[in-house]
Amino acid sequence: MVSTGAVPNLAFRQLRGQRSAGEFAAAVRRAAREIGEQVACDARYIGRVESGEIRCPNYAYERVFLHMFPGASLADLGFSARESVRGRGARSGSAPSAPAALSASPSASDESHRTDEESDVLRRVFMMGGTATVAAASLGLGGPSASAAGVSLPAQRRVGESEVDAVEQAVRRIRVLDDRRGGDGLYRQAAQPLRAAYELLDTGTTTRRAVADRLHAGAGELAISVGWLAHDSGRFEDARSHYAEALATARLAGDAGLEAHAFCNTSFLARDAGRPREAVRAAEAGQRAARTLGSPRLLALLALREAGGRAGLGDRTGCDQAIGRARAAFERGSAAGDPEWMSFFREAELELLEAQCWSALGDWSRAARHGRRAVTLQDAHFTRNLALYRAQLAGDLARAGKVEEAATTGHQVLDLLDRVRSSRIRGMVAGAARVLEGRAGSSGTESFLTRHRELGGARPSPSGV
Known part of the structure; x- marks a missing residue:
């Protein structure tokens, strides 16, 4: 929780x-791009x-601000020393004597503050004495039978195998849980162990x-x-913040595998958010990070992320070339270096991502061919x-004019929506329904559209998922 006694940074x-605050935020984002950082800065931040x-x-913003104002220190910019915010000094005086339990669900007011680079604030919530529970059970989603044993974090913040095991679990x-349910119902609860993990990292x-x-x-x-859960549930700025935090962590630790993963997801998000050029750049950066990792499959996925960005740019040749590299790398098979x-x-995923590329390029029939293979191969x-x-x-079948097959496939999606909560998926099926609205007439199509409306229309989220 943020103290009510905050001192303005004059x-x-x-x-x-x-x-204006918005103009300054835009300058911050431009400066970030100049040094290869990604920050979701806006007027509110x-x-x-x-x-x-x-x-x-946080570290990403620190690098950007120091780049914007050469020769200045954080103190010159009006900030407190990091150790006074994150270390023992931050826990003295007004810090509560007992920590917040990770199993507690965050309140609506807490959630409303989670945009931009907010993980920096979230971590400070956990910088206090006592003990904190760090465990998969803290998600509170699977019931007693699905819970893992909690791990007690001692006051001296000595981090050992058990604490790290809990983070990995x-x-x-x-x-x-995401594989089973989608991101909408998980994001708020999953933010709790993320706070605890970074508190361990900062003070342990x-x-x-x-x-x-x-x-x-x-x-x-x-x-x-957690960023992916935000991405899947339509919280694009939250997702961007979490991915940027992961990228900063990777660079500080010199972890090429983590860096490649962060760039992979950043590229995916940029494509979905309508920033195809950024998607290409992030995918290319991920490929550079992944070259020494000994994982052809990872290089294949990153090449497909690049292909998706190039499709968004209308670059059919570049997209086709990236798909070719992806397939060649994929065919080399699995390896010990696969994360x-x-x-x-x-x-199946390779086929789906190729289908999405051709869909973005408007080649609906070709997209549908790959989409059918993806559905057939899916586990x-x-x-x-x-x-x-x-x-x-x-959606691809509807746009290709195969309305009956599209309606049948749409029914299959609706059959699953009681188990899967994903704004992204609801947005996709809503898009298919909009296309079919203009081509209605058959009983199968009318049946799907009626059922879709009865289920609430599965409207896409405001962020465009």
């Missing part, structure tokens, strides 16, 4: 000069800095480099997982993807 306000709510920026738990100590490396990787992967998080990337274990692949196929 130095930072002076640096803004006559520019600038207001929070100027009000003193953000006493010290939280990542796996989120991924399993360990004498073993291997444990420290695992903790950095685990915290970064957790940030990406754990890529378990979803099988032939029934991934419930969310069963709905996703069919939603993509329904």
